[in-house]
Amino acid sequence: MHKKFFLACLFSLALFLALQGMAFADVDVEEIIEDPHLLEEAIQSAHESGHLDKDDPEGYLGIPGAPQINLFIAFIWAIVVGWIFSTVGAFGGIAAGIGHISIYGLGAYADKFEGKSAAINTAVTDSIRVSNQFMVGFSALVSTLNYWKLGRLVIPVGIALAIGSILGSYLVPTLTAGRISFEDYISLFGIFVLALGCWMFYQTTPRGQKSKKKAKEAAQAFEETMKRKRSGEAIDTSELGVKMTSFNPKKISFAFYGVEFSFNPLFPILGGFVIAAIAAFLGVGGGFMLVPFITAVAGLPMYLAAGTSALAVLVGMITAILSYLAAGVLVHWSLIGTQLVGIFIGSMIGPRTSQYIPEKVLTRIFIVLAFYVGINYIIMGITGTQIHEFLAGAG
Amino acid sequence: MNWWDHLIIMLDLVLIAPYRWFENPVNGFFFGTFVLCLWCVFAGEITFRIGSWINRNHIRRFRSNMVRMHNLSVKALLLKDKENYRACNKEANEAFGKYFFNMLTMGAAVLWPVPFALGWMNTRFGHIEFALLFPLPVLGQSVGFAAVLIPMYILCRIFWAQIKKKMPDTPAEPGLKPGETGQEEMISMHEVEKEGRIPERFWDSSKS
Numbered sequence: 001m002h003k004k005f006f007l008a009c010l011f012s013l014a015l016f017l018a019l020q021g022m023a024f025a026d027v028d029v030e031e032i033i034e035d036p037h038l039l040e041e042a043i044q045s046a047h048e049s050g051h052l053d054k055d056d057p058e059g060y061l062g063i064p065g066a067p068q069i070n071l072f073i074a075f076i077w078a079i080v081v082g083w084i085f086s087t088v089g090a091f092g093g094i095a096a097g098i099g100h101i102s103i104y105g106l107g108a109y110a111d112k113f114e115g116k117s118a119a120i121n122t123a124v125t126d127s128i129r130v131s132n133q134f135m136v137g138f139s140a141l142v143s144t145l146n147y148w149k150l151g152r153l154v155i156p157v158g159i160a161l162a163i164g165s166i167l168g169s170y171l172v173p174t175l176t177a178g179r180i181s182f183e184d185y186i187s188l189f190g191i192f193v194l195a196l197g198c199w200m201f202y203q204t205t206p207r208g209q210k211s212k213k214k215a216k217e218a219a220q221a222f223e224e225t226m227k228r229k230r231s232g233e234a235i236d237t238s239e240l241g242v243k244m245t246s247f248n249p250k251k252i253s254f255a256f257y258g259v260e261f262s263f264n265p266l267f268p269i270l271g272g273f274v275i276a277a278i279a280a281f282l283g284v285g286g287g288f289m290l291v292p293f294i295t296a297v298a299g300l301p302m303y304l305a306a307g308t309s310a311l312a313v314l315v316g317m318i319t320a321i322l323s324y325l326a327a328g329v330l331v332h333w334s335l336i337g338t339q340l341v342g343i344f345i346g347s348m349i350g351p352r353t354s355q356y357i358p359e360k361v362l363t364r365i366f367i368v369l370a371f372y373v374g375i376n377y378i379i380m381g382i383t384g385t386q387i388h389e390f391l392a393g394a395g
Numbered sequence: 396m397n398w399w400d401h402l403i404i405m406l407d408l409v410l411i412a413p414y415r416w417f418e419n420p421v422n423g424f425f426f427g428t429f430v431l432c433l434w435c436v437f438a439g440e441i442t443f444r445i446g447s448w449i450n451r452n453h454i455r456r457f458r459s460n461m462v463r464m465h466n467l468s469v470k471a472l473l474l475k476d477k478e479n480y481r482a483c484n485k486e487a488n489e490a491f492g493k494y495f496f497n498m499l500t501m502g503a504a505v506l507w508p509v510p511f512a513l514g515w516m517n518t519r520f521g522h523i524e525f526a527l528l529f530p531l532p533v534l535g536q537s538v539g540f541a542a543v544l545i546p547m548y549i550l551c552r553i554f555w556a557q558i559k560k561k562m563p564d565t566p567a568e569p570g571l572k573p574g575e576t577g578q579e580e581m582i583s584m585h586e587v588e589k590e591g592r593i594p595e596r597f598w599d600s601s602k603s
């Protein structure tokens with residue numbers, strides 16, 4: 001209940017601030033000001049440099065001559081994204097990014113602008129980044145917040161993560177909004193996809209499988225032992241809950257129900273920062289990386305890790321979204337809404353196809369795809385050509 | 396004019412009406428946005444219920460696997476068996492990942508009306524900004540319409556969750572009768588602390 005109260009207080013505060021502003025505006029209606037659209041300046045600049053004709057029909061974000069987003073294609077692609085989410089997980093976020101970059105033609109369009117009209121390039125690139133972040137991040141947030149109910153927060157870990165998360169989510173949008181060209185973005189996106197592909201591949205190798213297999217066998221053996229136990233043993237009530245045993249800048253040790261754990265507080269701060277920075281920069285959502293990270297670093301039980309990471313995800317997402325919006329990044333809201341509906345429908349299909357396509361086969365397909373997309377985007381970022389054009393040129 | 400344009404105009408008329416119910420435009424703006432948030436909560440809730448009903452077996456399977464491993468890890472922890480705790484926790488984490496991504500799509504089911512609402516508000520209120528009493532870090536000196544809709548929507552969802560709990564005869568999840576929980580129970584640490592042991596029912600369910 002106190003968590004809901006805390007949330008209600010937080011958002012009441014936000015609403016109160018808005019109301020205060022409105023009250024002020026009510027006194028002097030002239031205070032309601034016209035939005036000085038940054039994009040308009042960019043359009044004007046591109047028009048003056050001859051890269052764009054203001055008389056062309058308006059397309060994406062109202063930019064004259066920009067591609068018209070076909071919401072039907074966006075919807076179909078989002079179904080594919082939803083299907084991937086419900087079958088192979090994390091790759092769905094990448095597929096959402098591929099949609100914004102390649103399927104709707106936004107990447108190629110942004111890439112056309114350079115020199116004096118580079119502002120259009122960065123504006124469209126920022127819009128791609130923030131759209132991914134909104135679409136994947138918000139849905140992940142709802143999912144993670146549900147987990148907040150189940151567990152409790154491990155305050156020192158939560159604070160350490162939140163510090164890193166706020167830093168990453170604030171610095172990245174503030175420092176990069178309006179400054180990252182499509183070439184820079186696509187190269188880094190490609191590196192991330194390639195890294196994910198390598199990780200997915202590692203998981204399928206005998207070495208990657210070994211630790212998984214070991215944990216699985218140990219868990220099964222333990223389950224068998226537990227089946228033979230018919231009643232709960234009394235536990236030492238002096239050792240309940242999380243108890244801090246030592247706290248210094250280098251090491252935090254705590255006993256969780258009498259079992260000792262320790263971690264270096266710098267790791268969650270750094271981890272929170274890196275994960276939030278990647279999530280905010282690429283717009284891939286960071287929640288899915290946090291829970292395994294906390295479990296690995298602090299050894300926290302899954303439900304505590306989920307609850308604790310929810311705090312970091314929440315503050316990170318709020319900071320990133322506010323920072324992007326404050327930086328004047330524009331979003332095609334109907335496109336996001338259409339994609340969310342598509343993702344939802346795709347998730348209805350996933351369970352129904354998984355009985356025909358084994359998970360292993362799917363994982364292999366997506367590994368190949370990750371390698372192809374990753375390398376293609378890196379080459380596109382460096383040379384400005386697609387992989388097949390690059391190979392043909394090299395040949 | 397085709398049926399799609401008709402639909403858009405009809406929707407626009409329905410959504411803008413509450414904004415005109417008050418003479419004072421500021422009151423009208425807040426009331427209209429509040430009604431819009433209620434529409435978003437309503438449409439999201441319906442979609443979520445339909446989706447979780449269609450996918451109920453699938454989601455339950457993932458959840459039950461996760462809960463089983465979590466409960467085992469808690470048992471190992473309370474027995475001070477660190478090695479088995481780590482193994483079961485790893486498995487629980489793996490299962491959580493699968494459940495997480497499936498629930499992520501349910502998040503999309505809940506949230507889809509919000510971007511449409513923002514898109515619609517942009518057509519009506521996109522050109523205005525509200526001055527804040529004092530400049531805020533990150534936000535600056537003024538905020539747009541989204542700064543009203545998003546917090547108001549979140550508050551509406553929190554209150555809706557409270558109302559739902561008090562509503563009689565509401566099943567815990569779609570496809571169940573009222574009173575049925577339908578979900579495998581996770582061991583609650585609060586209960587363990589209260590009883591000083593893992594409650595009996597968690598051992599009963601493991602009887603072979």
